[in-house]
Amino acid sequence: TRGGDRRGKQCEEDGAGAHRDPRAERLGQRAVALEVRPRRGGNCDDAEKIVLDELAARGRAATRLALRDFRIEHCRGCLNCQRGKPCAIRDDFAAAWRLVKRAGAVVWVIPVYWCSPPGLVKDFLDRTVVDFNKGGVMRGKPAHLISVAQSAGFGPQEKILDAWVRWLGGPPLKTRMRLIAFHKGDLLRNASAVRKLKALARKLAWLRHSRRT
Helix, strand or coil, X not given: CHHHHHHHHHHHHCXXXXXXXXXXXXXXXXXXXXXXXXXXXXXXXXXHHHHHHHHHHCCCCEEEEEHHHCCCCCCCCCCCHHHXXXXXXXXXXXXXXXXXXXXXXXXXXXXXXXXXXXXXXXXXXXHHHHHCCCXXXXXXXXXXXXXXXXXXXXXXHHHHXXXXXXXXXXXXXXXXXXXXXXXXXXXXXXXXXXXXXXXXXXXXXXXXXXXXX
16 A cells, blocks of 8 residues: 555664665565654664664665554454455555565564564454465565563574464574563663574575575
8 A cells, every 4th residue: 555655665764874764665685674662762673673783784675664653454364365355454565565575584572462463463464364365476485583581481483483484385484582671761771682683684694595586
């Protein structure tokens, strides 16, 4: 939708120039960082920025996709997609999902809510059922998960995201990073967490992904 394209452009322009790709038409070699933040300027923002900045420093472009900036409604269970018909919902989901499908790799940055992803992530995952019968849209696309929590609940969240990737034909999660942070700034004060995030970015910078259209 036009609204989704506009929000996608806005969320990409929040970062440094090296992260921008307003039209998102050349993502074959790019990673897409899907960030779900409960608050702007929080620990998920910080984690994502560390990864993107490190990638940019190594000459690798990445696209930032903040789900919060897209209007994504709950799946209604109408089963249109199972009958080969278009989704009945007219919102920004298609624009966000298109960015993910065109990427070479996906990096989730998600807080843990009650041992699971926030509701916005669940809504997004539910809506991807539109491509469930299309031959594995995540096949060959590495997925990395960065979970941020106050203390615990990582395991169930990892199982949910790993199951989603596998059901769509992708490989198991490549990364399951667990970061402890609660108050704003906690992550940046954790030198070990910062090192882990930069190491992941360095690994992503060396990856070579096939172009997906």
